[in-house]
Amino acid sequence: MKANEEETTCFFLFLSQAGRGTVKAQSGFNANNDAETLYKAMKGLGTNEATILQLLTARSNAQRQQIKAAFKTLHGKDLVSDLKSELGGKFETLIVAMMATPVMFDVTSLRNAIKGAGTDEKVLVEILASRTQNEIGEIIKTYKKEYDHDLEQDVSGDTSGHFKRMLVILLQASRQQGIQEGKIQSDAQALFDAGEKKFGTDEDQFITILGNRSAEHLRRVFDAYMKLSGYQIEESIQRETSGGLRDVLLAVVKCARSVPAYFAECLYNSMKGAGTDDATLIRIMVSRSEIDLLDIRAEFRKSFATSLHNMIKNDSSGDYRKTLLLLCGGDDA
Numbered sequence: 001m002k003a004n005e006e007e008t009t010c011f012f013l014f015l016s017q018a019g020r021g022t023v024k025a026q027s028g029f030n031a032n033n034d035a036e037t038l039y040k041a042m043k044g045l046g047t048n049e050a051t052i053l054q055l056l057t058a059r060s061n062a063q064r065q066q067i068k069a070a071f072k073t074l075h076g077k078d079l080v081s082d083l084k085s086e087l088g089g090k091f092e093t094l095i096v097a098m099m100a101t102p103v104m105f106d107v108t109s110l111r112n113a114i115k116g117a118g119t120d121e122k123v124l125v126e127i128l129a130s131r132t133q134n135e136i137g138e139i140i141k142t143y144k145k146e147y148d149h150d151l152e153q154d155v156s157g158d159t160s161g162h163f164k165r166m167l168v169i170l171l172q173a174s175r176q177q178g179i180q181e182g183k184i185q186s187d188a189q190a191l192f193d194a195g196e197k198k199f200g201t202d203e204d205q206f207i208t209i210l211g212n213r214s215a216e217h218l219r220r221v222f223d224a225y226m227k228l229s230g231y232q233i234e235e236s237i238q239r240e241t242s243g244g245l246r247d248v249l250l251a252v253v254k255c256a257r258s259v260p261a262y263f264a265e266c267l268y269n270s271m272k273g274a275g276t277d278d279a280t281l282i283r284i285m286v287s288r289s290e291i292d293l294l295d296i297r298a299e300f301r302k303s304f305a306t307s308l309h310n311m312i313k314n315d316s317s318g319d320y321r322k323t324l325l326l327l328c329g330g331d332d333a
Contacts (some may be wrong), residue, residue, distance in 0.1 A: 020291065022327060049087070125248045130251070187219050267311075
C-alpha cells in the first residue's frame with residue numbers, strides 16, 4: 001500500500017501544472033464500473049478495441065491507476081498484462097504507455113534508452129531538456145527505486161565528452177531561479193566569445209550558461225546575443241557544435257523559448273517525410289496529454305502548414321490512429 005501511496009503523490013505532483021492538457025478527469029468516475037467494462041471488452045473470443053480506447057482516453061492518468069487497482073481487486077488479474085495479451089502492435093504500445101504513471105513512463109523510457117547496445121540519445125535529450133526540476137527530481141528517485149541504479153551513473157556510463165557533461169548538469173535539476181539582470185550582457189558576451197568570435201569553440205561556456213540559467217533569464221540572453229552578434233543563438237550552436245552536444249543544446253534553447261513549440265517541432269519531425277518515428281509520437285502524445293497538448297497543437301498550427309490532428313490522421317491507421325486522435329482532442333484546421 002505504501003508504494004501505491006507514494007506513486008499517487010508522485011503523479012499528483014506531476015499533474016499540478018495541468019490545465020492545458022487535452023485529457024481531463026472524468027466527472028462521476030467509478031473505477032469498479034470501468035474495470036468491469038474493460039474486463040468484458042477482453043473476455044471470451046475477440047476483443048472490443050473500440051471500448052478500450054474510448055474509455056481509457058476519456059480518463060485521466062490518476063483515474064487509470066484507480067481502474068488498474070480495481071481490476072486487480074475484482075478479478076485478481078493485472079490489467080496491463082491482460083491488455084498486452086489482447087492487443088498488438090503500435091496500438092498495444094500506446095495503450096500500455098497510457099497505463100503507466102507519468103513518472104514511471106519517463107523512467108522506463110530513459111531506462112530503455114540506456115540499456116542494451118547503443119544509446120537512444122534522442123530520448124535522453126527530449127526528456128532531460130524538457131522536464132521541470134521537480135519532475136527530474138521525481139524521475140531520479142523513482143529510477144533508483146525501480147532499478148536500484150543511479151540514473152546519473154547510468155547516463156554517464158553510456159555517454160561521453162561534452163554531451164555527457166551537459167546531461168549531468170541537467171540531472172542536477174538546480175537551475176538558478178529568476179532573471180539576473182547583472183549577468184544578461186556578460187552571459188551573451190561569454191557565449192559570443194566562446195563561439196563565433198574565436199577559432200574553435202569553448203563548449204564549456206555553452207554548457208555552463210545554457211545548463212544553469214533559468215528559462216526567463218536565457219530568453220533575455222538570447223535577445224542580447226542577437227543584438228551583439230547578429231545571429232540567433234540556434235544558428236551559432238548549429239555552426240559551432242556537433243553530434244549529441246548540438247542536439248541537447250538546441251533542445252535546451254528551444255525549451256527555454258517555449259516548451260510547447262519544442263514539442264510541436266519534435267512531433268512534426270516524427271511524422272514528416274517517409275516513415276514515422278512512432279516511439280517519439282507515442283512518447284510526446286502520452287506524456288503531454290494532461291500538461292500542455294492544447295498549447296502544442298496551437299504552436300503546431302502556427303509553425304506548420306497543417307494541424308497536428310491532420311498530420312496524425314495521414315500518418316497512422318486503425319485503432320492506433322483512433323487513440324492518437326482522441327488524445328489529440330480536436331482539429332485546428
